[in-house]
Amino acid sequence: MAYKKLSDLTTRGQNWNIQVKVIRMWDSVNPTTDELISLDMILMDEQGETIHATIWKNLIDTFRSKINEKSIYAFSNFKVVESTKYRPVSNEIKIFFTYNTKVKEIKGSSEVFPEYCFEFATMDTLEERAEKDTQCSDVIGLLTQMKPVETRITKRNPQPSYIREIEILMPEGDKIKITLLGKFAYFLTEDVIGSQTVLIITSMMVQRFSGLCLKSTSATRIYIDLDIPETQELLDRNSAEETLPKMGSIDRSNQGTLEEHMFYRRRTLEELTTMRHGNQSDQDGKSEEAPKIIQQLCGKRLIFRFKLNDNNLTFGTQNYAVKRTFVPDDRLEMLYLDNKAEEELMDDEVDTVLMKKQNMPDRKSQNNNV
Incomplete structure (x- = not known):
């Protein structure tokens, strides 16, 4: 045939x-x-x-x-x-x-037939594919950072989802962050920390989120230190000391249930406005009509999650980026206030005990005086 x-x-x-x-x-x-x-x-x-x-x-x-x-x-x-x-x-x-x-x-x-088939993308190619769903991308690089597995829950998917964020150094010298989803979050173990590790990760989508980044798909496959020429070239080009992978930390604000998100780093408006340094910039006194989306929020009781940037913390700018809103739950609010009051009471008791210890005369010094 x-x-x-x-x-x-x-x-x-x-x-x-x-x-x-x-x-x-x-x-x-x-x-x-x-x-x-x-x-x-x-x-x-x-x-x-x-x-x-x-x-x-x-x-x-x-x-x-x-x-x-x-x-x-x-x-x-x-x-x-x-x-x-x-x-x-x-x-x-x-x-x-x-x-x-x-x-x-x-x-x-x-x-x-060859054993493997990859189409490694350069940084320029990834830039061209950003936020487009036409082509998946394969990359090769040295693992430079890995964060612990996170559990996230979103409105679109109320079931817990598992992710791990890593960073690799590509052959051209560029670093890029990769989000591994679902079963791929557990593919890498902490055994790779401290030793040079070359990763090949296939069939990912390119996104823009605080810069260029990649996300795994159902088609993704991960290879560790695969015996191909490109792997050896990466190892020969980069010294072991400079490219040893490190363990990163995770953003706790994305962990747990939606109810737990509402109370993470809870602050009052007064506390927010005091979380700034000197050199407050002068305000020009101008005002504009509130945007429609803001007008729709007027009169509602909501919980806001703010993101503080350098302008807030360095120059005292009081414009805050809202990342998310929550509708308060009275039962959870009461539970939160009770827990907070209990923590403050325990702190007061500890302070009282410490003050008493500081004011008590030393027995040894009393005996010497006698």
């Missing part, structure tokens, strides 16, 4: 026959509902060309048992369509399996 090259495929027709190696496989899952969407693969032919293939949810049971990662197959009677979103490889077309798709395993020719 004559097989077509992947570069010969087009979106016209369905009678294609290809011989390919399954480089990677993964379940695509809805991150909000954890619902299975599809079974996906990256396929490679003998010429090194790659393509993304998808098996929709209703056909997964038909094909999953017939296909294994790293094996070679002849596929026929599939559909070729344009690939418009979340491409794990830089191919503008992709393959859809149908009810009529034929699968035949090919034995004995695995040495023709």
